Amino acid sequence: MSFDEKAARPIAELVAAGESVDALYAELLRAFETERGGVRSDDALKTFRDRWLGRKNGLLSATNDQWLKLAPRELKPQVGKLQNETRKRVEGDLASLQETLAAAGRKRKAIDVTLPGPRRDLGARHPVRLVLEECIEIFGSLGYSVAEGPEIEKFFYNFEALNFPPDHPAVDEMDTLFVTDDTLLRTHTSPNQIRIMEAIEPPLRYVVHGKVYRNDAPDATHSPMFHQLEVFAVSESTTLGDLKGTLEYFAERFFGKGTKTRLRPSFFPFTEPSAEMDVTCPFCAGRGCRICKQTGWIEVLGCGMIDPNVLRSAGLDPDRYQGFAAGFGLDRFAMLKYDINDISLLYNGDVRFLRQFR
Amino acid sequence: MRALVSWLQDFVEIPESPAQLAAALTLAGMAVDTVETVDGEAVLELDITSNRPDAANHLGLAREIAAIFGRPLKRPKIELVEDVRPAADFARIEIDAEDLCARYVGRVLLGVEVKPSPDWLRRRLELCGTRSINNIADLTNYVLLECGHPTHAFDLNTLNDRRIVVRRAAAGEAMRTLDGLERKLTPEDLVIADAYHPVALAGIMGGLESEISDSTRDVLIEAAWFEPGPVRRTSRRLSLHTEASYRFARGADIEAAPWAADRIAALLGRLSPGAVLQGRLDVYPRRREALRVDLRADRFRRVIGVDLSVDSMRAVLERLDFHCFYAGGETLSVEIPSHRLDVEREIDLIEEVARVHGYDHVPSTLPTIGRPLRPAPHVAEEGLVRETLRALGYDETIGYAFQSAEEAEMFGAWPAIPLRNPFSELAAVMRTSSAPTMLQAIAHNVHRNETNVKLAELGRLYRRDHDDFSEPPVLTLGATGDVRPADLREPAKELDFYDLKADVEALLRRFDLAQIQFDDQDTPAHYIGGCSARVQTERGTVAYLGEVDPQITEKRKIRQPVFLAEIFLDKLYEAGLRRPQHRDLPKAPSVYRDFSLLVPEGIPFGEIRTAIGVMEHLISLEPMEIFRGKQVTEGHYSLLLRARWQQGDQTFTDEQVNAYAEQLTGALDRKLNIQLRG
Numbered sequence A: 001m002s003f004d005e006k007a008a009r010p011i012a013e014l015v016a017a018g019e020s021v022d023a024l025y026a027e028l029l030r031a032f033e034t035e036r037g038g039v040r041s042d043d044a045l046k047t048f049r050d051r052w053l054g055r056k057n058g059l060l061s062a063t064n065d066q067w068l069k070l071a072p073r074e075l076k077p078q079v080g081k082l083q084n085e086t087r088k089r090v091e092g093d094l095a096s097l098q099e100t101l102a103a104a105g106r107k108r109k110a111i112d113v114t115l116p117g118p119r120r121d122l123g124a125r126h127p128v129r130l131v132l133e134e135c136i137e138i139f140g141s142l143g144y145s146v147a148e149g150p151e152i153e154k155f156f157y158n159f160e161a162l163n164f165p166p167d168h169p170a171v172d173e174m175d176t177l178f179v180t181d182d183t184l185l186r187t188h189t190s191p192n193q194i195r196i197m198e199a200i201e202p203p204l205r206y207v208v209h210g211k212v213y214r215n216d217a218p219d220a221t222h223s224p225m226f227h228q229l230e231v232f233a234v235s236e237s238t239t240l241g242d243l244k245g246t247l248e249y250f251a252e253r254f255f256g257k258g259t260k261t262r263l264r265p266s267f268f269p270f271t272e273p274s275a276e277m278d279v280t281c282p283f284c285a286g287r288g289c290r291i292c293k294q295t296g297w298i299e300v301l302g303c304g305m306i307d308p309n310v311l312r313s314a315g316l317d318p319d320r321y322q323g324f325a326a327g328f329g330l331d332r333f334a335m336l337k338y339d340i341n342d343i344s345l346l347y348n349g350d351v352r353f354l355r356q357f358r
Numbered sequence B: 001m002r003a004l005v006s007w008l009q010d011f012v013e014i015p016e017s018p019a020q021l022a023a024a025l026t027l028a029g030m031a032v033d034t035v036e037t038v039d040g041e042a043v044l045e046l047d048i049t050s051n052r053p054d055a056a057n058h059l060g061l062a063r064e065i066a067a068i069f070g071r072p073l074k075r076p077k078i079e080l081v082e083d084v085r086p087a088a089d090f091a092r093i094e095i096d097a098e099d100l101c102a103r104y105v106g107r108v109l110l111g112v113e114v115k116p117s118p119d120w121l122r123r124r125l126e127l128c129g130t131r132s133i134n135n136i137a138d139l140t141n142y143v144l145l146e147c148g149h150p151t152h153a154f155d156l157n158t159l160n161d162r163r164i165v166v167r168r169a170a171a172g173e174a175m176r177t178l179d180g181l182e183r184k185l186t187p188e189d190l191v192i193a194d195a196y197h198p199v200a201l202a203g204i205m206g207g208l209e210s211e212i213s214d215s216t217r218d219v220l221i222e223a224a225w226f227e228p229g230p231v232r233r234t235s236r237r238l239s240l241h242t243e244a245s246y247r248f249a250r251g252a253d254i255e256a257a258p259w260a261a262d263r264i265a266a267l268l269g270r271l272s273p274g275a276v277l278q279g280r281l282d283v284y285p286r287r288r289e290a291l292r293v294d295l296r297a298d299r300f301r302r303v304i305g306v307d308l309s310v311d312s313m314r315a316v317l318e319r320l321d322f323h324c325f326y327a328g329g330e331t332l333s334v335e336i337p338s339h340r341l342d343v344e345r346e347i348d349l350i351e352e353v354a355r356v357h358g359y360d361h362v363p364s365t366l367p368t369i370g371r372p373l374r375p376a377p378h379v380a381e382e383g384l385v386r387e388t389l390r391a392l393g394y395d396e397t398i399g400y401a402f403q404s405a406e407e408a409e410m411f412g413a414w415p416a417i418p419l420r421n422p423f424s425e426l427a428a429v430m431r432t433s434s435a436p437t438m439l440q441a442i443a444h445n446v447h448r449n450e451t452n453v454k455l456a457e458l459g460r461l462y463r464r465d466h467d468d469f470s471e472p473p474v475l476t477l478g479a480t481g482d483v484r485p486a487d488l489r490e491p492a493k494e495l496d497f498y499d500l501k502a503d504v505e506a507l508l509r510r511f512d513l514a515q516i517q518f519d520d521q522d523t524p525a526h527y528i529g530g531c532s533a534r535v536q537t538e539r540g541t542v543a544y545l546g547e548v549d550p551q552i553t554e555k556r557k558i559r560q561p562v563f564l565a566e567i568f569l570d571k572l573y574e575a576g577l578r579r580p581q582h583r584d585l586p587k588a589p590s591v592y593r594d595f596s597l598l599v600p601e602g603i604p605f606g607e608i609r610t611a612i613g614v615m616e617h618l619i620s621l622e623p624m625e626i627f628r629g630k631q632v633t634e635g636h637y638s639l640l641l642r643a644r645w646q647q648g649d650q651t652f653t654d655e656q657v658n659a660y661a662e663q664l665t666g667a668l669d670r671k672l673n674i675q676l677r678g
């Protein structure tokens, strides 16, 4: 008689036929263990569980009904104990079997992790944009608004309002690209000083940037088009000391901590006093190298207090308002920062160049 | 400008080393570029700004040094021994054009001997980069280097009637200048003439015929003052730029003229035999009036931000030869010296004081923030465009704003703005289309074997409407080659129209546009018709995209398909960015049905979608497969279309979906005669 058949018979009958209670449960457990060895998949586990623990037809339900419930009083304690132990054992084994199978399912075959993934590159950011965005961020942290302005500009805004004498060399066709007698391609971003001061009553503080133009054929060191950034601040109390403090803050943020600056008196039509700012060479920390031509200093920008004539051109009373302005070439800054020695690289779209800035 | 430290030391004590001196001068605005030792002599190379011609000579520089260090300036003494014969008996000077020549000083020397200069003179000139000629020419150069005033020496006996007439040239008049060239003159030009002919171009260059030669015995020394503007114009017109014209064009010191003439006469008296005749010939029709400017001490403090006493300000100015008078309160009345043509206003005096006091002594402060900052217009939109381009793998480039007239004509949609003085025919006009700019960048790469390119350029176009100029922003995408290179798992995928379209769509989706429709109508001629699209929205046409006409690419030696998109950002910026808005998440899943459709050839997908139109709960229509072949009825193509429906929290019943499906196929049948495939 198979143990399946035995399980379907009342215990008293089996004992009468010479079986012992202990032996019956021992046989049951052996069968369980034998069958358990063949379970290798989730599906097999489910069938196996139903066979042993199924509510209706499970083997342990059968023994519970036939053996335990129908046990004569004298056998009851013994059968009860063994039935209980066997059920616990089967349940425990099934649980651990399930865990083993799940763990096996999570296991992966080893792969060659040194093979490259398919390339997915982000687009490159243009070095001039990188420098521009950094500058805007730095001046933004000091409360500067941002504006751009037109590239095709009136002669008045580009020169006259900025206190250029009519026969200044820059006014010449040799230097400036003209559209008509009174219209030209702006040669600097300074016209926006006038445009903004005309439109907005001080106090004001602005960064203006954009493309500017010169009458130069392109080569490694010249470009007919380049980018400038200019900051200016106007109020009733803006001082040269404020200009100095602002530029020192900028220089440390942009060129790195510990960068020292010096202002050298200089001359521009639109500022008075005027100055040029040098910074300690960021490549040699001021010790002298190829890039700073062994001087330890690099000239980076022109600046000064906005000339009273310029304020007047913009409709402001120069006895009431005063301010400073500072301007520099973003291209030059980008070339300095990334050690680029050919300005045409900035404008020819060469992806070998651009992709270095991904 | 080159300066010799030993020469400076004639005028001011300099115990500092040349390097220390250079640093001090640089910080006071006299930029020293290099310090060299030449032949045992310290030589400074300076870059003096154009507003300071007064400092571009040894005496002027010594004055700066004296001011910087607070030391006395020692002016050279002129020891002139005059002859009893009056100069006026031997030469006459007239100024005809008083508006162009405010002063003319002459000195007459008789019986001089023209010969080589002594060593000390030759050495100084040569160290300063000036070639030695003869004692007289060298002295004029020496005095120029010393005090900055240009002078000229004439052979007196070559001057007809021994007369000097300062006048405008007559129309058609000509003269031969020292460099041997014949110069045609106009009444714009100021000349020094004798009784009949021009003998020098005033303030620029002497004439060949009146030049000092070995046989010269009698000499007229000229020290004059000419108006800067006309000197600059004549010198520019004749392309004749000299030391003299440089200085007169920037403004010479009118009061230095007699000193310069006397100084030459005195030195020549030491270097040559001969007599200096008695008296200067000094014609001075337009006397300089001394200028006085007030300097308010509080104004200085307010502008510079340094608390300097009025006495300190006065001390600085006095060291620079400005005479100061107290004008009540804390105001100085300052007399501007004749050599400082750049100082006319209070702010100029403020600069002088601040400069010599030292910018490095100005305390650094930060302005207080007065108002909140204003973001630039469209900064958010532009930022998201860039972010999207970067995510889509486009490298950003920057292109020139110019193009050739031919390109503008061929690619642009409106007449281009020509430049009046272009540096090249290839950059003769402002661009009306960004397509050629991008094609050039792609050609640049393809020619260098970089055949997989995705470039983006954010720039402007330029347009003129009567007197108004506008600069609409444009985004240009250029793409060619493989959109994905071959790798271990997949072969390369060549970029096609749909790859570019996907990028354009991704970009457009960031903006608040209700309708975005692609069609193939009216695309610009540089695209292949039928392989390019126009994108229309409620804001009008916002973009063109497609494959570039191979005729155009081949002309640029690009032998692979190139795709361009031109996106008119102004329209997108007007629409503004799409503002995300949360809607409750659907509780029930969507359902879909696939329809295998038999579509008559010539009906584009866009029309099918339009025919289906807006249906209740329909959330998407996707073409899953397009098939043409023998199995398909002649004149048709097969389209597998997946429609998807969804409603908030209810699951659809089969009856509902069947009804929707019938509605859909019914519309296609009715409007476009599209049947389900059997």
Ligand SMILES: [Zn+2]
Binding pocket: A281, A282, A283, A284, A285, A286, A287, A288, A289, A290, A291, A292, A293, A294, A296, A297
């Ligand atoms: Zn360095």
